Amino acid sequence: MIKLLSTFVVALFTSVTLMANDGIDKPVKEKAEMDIVDLAASTDFLSTLVAAVKAGDLVDVLKGDGPFTVFAPTNEAFAKLPAGTVESLLKPENKDKLIAVLTYHVVPGIVKSTDLKDGQKAKTVQGQEVTVSLKGGKAMIDNATVTAADIEATNGIVHVIDSVILPK
16 A cells, blocks of 8 residues: 555656646646546556546536545456457447446546545445445445545545455
């Protein structure tokens, strides 16, 4: 978890530094000044998620007012899926399946880690519910462990998870 958080901080610092040093006089964006999509796009370990959001035409939705809570699977989480699954979901003919998977990772409103309770159910934008488990000091959303929590964006909050959760 420390490595994951370190990677996130380095990626965020790098993106802020690049924006500050682009030769244009403009305010530096900080984490809390980025929406969910820009936050994810500035983080290398969420690049598969960003590609999927683009393929599903969900960028404008997740850049919207929200607020949203996003359970963001890492690139490693996507790599755990059976071989060919990600490539298949990214094909235009599977866009509806991709949207169902992605919207299953989004809950309307703000759900902070301090709000989570063992056995809690949360209805996703996809329509089904995810289940929260609290075990050994770790929060789980369905079968995914939250590895970084409460990352604030202008239109919501992001919790990084180590597995892709799938609707039933």
